[in-house]
Amino acid sequence: MKRYLGVAVLLAALLPGCATLPRGSGDLGVVVERARGNVQVVETTTRTRLARVEGLGDLSHASVVYARDQRYAYVFGRDGGLTKVDLLRGAIAKRIVQAGNAIGGAISQDGKIVAVSNYEPGGVRLFDAGTLEPLAEIPAVGADGKRSKVVGLVDAPGHRFVFALYDAGEIWMVDARDPRQPAVQKFANAGRQPYDGTVTSDGRFYIAGLFGEDGLALLDLWQPGQGVRKVLAGYGRGTQPLPVYKMPHLDYIAAAGEQLFVPAVGRHELLVIDARTWTERARLSIAGQPVFVVARPDGRHVWVNFAPPHNDTVQVIDTETLKTVRTLKPGKAVLHMEFTPRGEQVWVSVRDDDVVRVYDTETFAELAALPADKPSGIFFSARAHRIGQ
Amino acid sequence: MLSLVLTGLALVAAAEPMLTPPEPARRAALTHLVLHDCGSCHGLTLKGGLGPALTPAALAGKTAEELRATILNGRPGTPMPPWRGFLTEAEADWLVRALQRGELIAEK
Numbered sequence: 001m002k003r004y005l006g007v008a009v010l011l012a013a014l015l016p017g018c019a020t021l022p023r024g025s026g027d028l029g030v031v032v033e034r035a036r037g038n039v040q041v042v043e044t045t046t047r048t049r050l051a052r053v054e055g056l057g058d059l060s061h062a063s064v065v066y067a068r069d070q071r072y073a074y075v076f077g078r079d080g081g082l083t084k085v086d087l088l089r090g091a092i093a094k095r096i097v098q099a100g101n102a103i104g105g106a107i108s109q110d111g112k113i114v115a116v117s118n119y120e121p122g123g124v125r126l127f128d129a130g131t132l133e134p135l136a137e138i139p140a141v142g143a144d145g146k147r148s149k150v151v152g153l154v155d156a157p158g159h160r161f162v163f164a165l166y167d168a169g170e171i172w173m174v175d176a177r178d179p180r181q182p183a184v185q186k187f188a189n190a191g192r193q194p195y196d197g198t199v200t201s202d203g204r205f206y207i208a209g210l211f212g213e214d215g216l217a218l219l220d221l222w223q224p225g226q227g228v229r230k231v232l233a234g235y236g237r238g239t240q241p242l243p244v245y246k247m248p249h250l251d252y253i254a255a256a257g258e259q260l261f262v263p264a265v266g267r268h269e270l271l272v273i274d275a276r277t278w279t280e281r282a283r284l285s286i287a288g289q290p291v292f293v294v295a296r297p298d299g300r301h302v303w304v305n306f307a308p309p310h311n312d313t314v315q316v317i318d319t320e321t322l323k324t325v326r327t328l329k330p331g332k333a334v335l336h337m338e339f340t341p342r343g344e345q346v347w348v349s350v351r352d353d354d355v356v357r358v359y360d361t362e363t364f365a366e367l368a369a370l371p372a373d374k375p376s377g378i379f380f381s382a383r384a385h386r387i388g389q
Numbered sequence: 390m391l392s393l394v395l396t397g398l399a400l401v402a403a404a405e406p407m408l409t410p411p412e413p414a415r416r417a418a419l420t421h422l423v424l425h426d427c428g429s430c431h432g433l434t435l436k437g438g439l440g441p442a443l444t445p446a447a448l449a450g451k452t453a454e455e456l457r458a459t460i461l462n463g464r465p466g467t468p469m470p471p472w473r474g475f476l477t478e479a480e481a482d483w484l485v486r487a488l489q490r491g492e493l494i495a496e497k
Contacts, residue, residue: 058436244468333425
């Protein structure tokens with residue numbers, strides 16, 4: 001039997017196209033093509049596209065989490081679609097439409113539960129990560145008695161999920177150890193109009209950015225009994241924010257040593273937080289209103305993109321000197337940036353130029369320009385092993 | 390005489406806005422703006438997101454004047470920003486009519 005298997009493997013190797021040898025998936029990722037409802041499966045080692053998967057619905061605000069085996073990507077679409085994509089086959093493994101209007105999702109610590117945050121009807125739903133069978137629904141009814149849109153859903157250690165209620169201004173923490181009977185702990189008066197949320201890389205602190213007031217809401221998940229506290233309150237110092245033409249995002253907190261970098265809402269500024277004291281350490285003047293603020297995995301640089309009309313620009317900031325070391329112009333409508341696992345490359349989606357540009361993060365040289373139809377989010381499979389992603 | 394001229398101007402201003410549709414290239418640019426930039430809150434299919442749906446059915450209860458004012462001036466207290474500066478008033482009028490008729494998705 002063993003011998004026959006050996007022959008089969010040899011045949012497969014000799015006959016390309018008939019069968020392919022198994023491969024790993026740690027250097028794979030997906031690029032969302034928002035207008036057509038496709039994702040590309042890409043590979044970062046040789047910077048190539050392996051497949052295009054079609055039929056994922058409205059991906060105008062799509063996000064992705066990974067199964068811990070890094071083979072499957074869960075794509076959360078605007079239209080409530082939840083699609084499990086098999087990266088190795090370049091095909092849809094399973095797809096459901098679970099709500100009318102969704103915003104994002106998360107996967108549990110053990111990889112067994114996928115949670116989706118919905119705008120309509122406002123709440124969070126839990127699904128079996130294998131089959132996508134529904135397990136539980138958590139309607140986001142705030143203290144005001146009304147159903148709220150849900151933002152900033154992340155996983156946290158202890159089989160937990162944490163999210164914020166945009167309309168009600170609350171943060172909820174869910175213990176999903178029994179996923180059919182999730183236990184919810186609610187924190188009211190977290191702040192006005194939380195627009196997104198994230199956790200620190202150790203999963204200890206949940207941070208919600210606030211649109212309706214200057215400040216961030218902070219919850220220590222080690223000490224939830226202490227409740228939510230406001231940090232950097234009044235960072236605008238009483239000045240009126242500018243109109244916001246694209247909401248900032250807190251995809252993954254940008255950290256460098258003991259400093260965290262977060263967008264100031266409605267201002268051409270980055271806020272630098274001292275992560276020991278949760279106080280403002282500095283504020284940096286930048287090219288426009290920040291949207292994504294992402295740290296290179298080694299923390300040496302932070303890369304920032306911007307809301308219209310400055311969305312042709314990316315700035316790179318040195319986290320030691322807090323100075324801008326490079327300003328790039330990747331093209332029209334830069335939407336997202338994603339580093340390879342150890343940060344030697346960054347992939348940048350440029351929506352209106354229909355291209356993903358890949359840069360060397362030391363020299364800033366452009367390494368590749370990969371065609372993509374209205375690309376938005378870029379998500380590499382290394383996210384599978386990070387808390388909160 | 391001056392007052393007559395002013396009255397005349399006021400009458401013109403109060404009348405139904407003249408709808409000269411933007412040139413095709415500008416129309417395409419405006420459609421792109423609606424689907425992709427407005428769409429990041431209102432959805433690529435305009436069925437809503439953080440912002441409300443902008444489908445003809447969803448807009449049925451609103452007057453053209455209200456919609457025009459919302460586009461140009463934004464809505465304080467919400468994330469809706471003023472788009473004056475990105476659009477002329479005539480372009481805002483064209484957009485309102487196109488949204489009310491559900492024409493922007495078809496033009497994609």
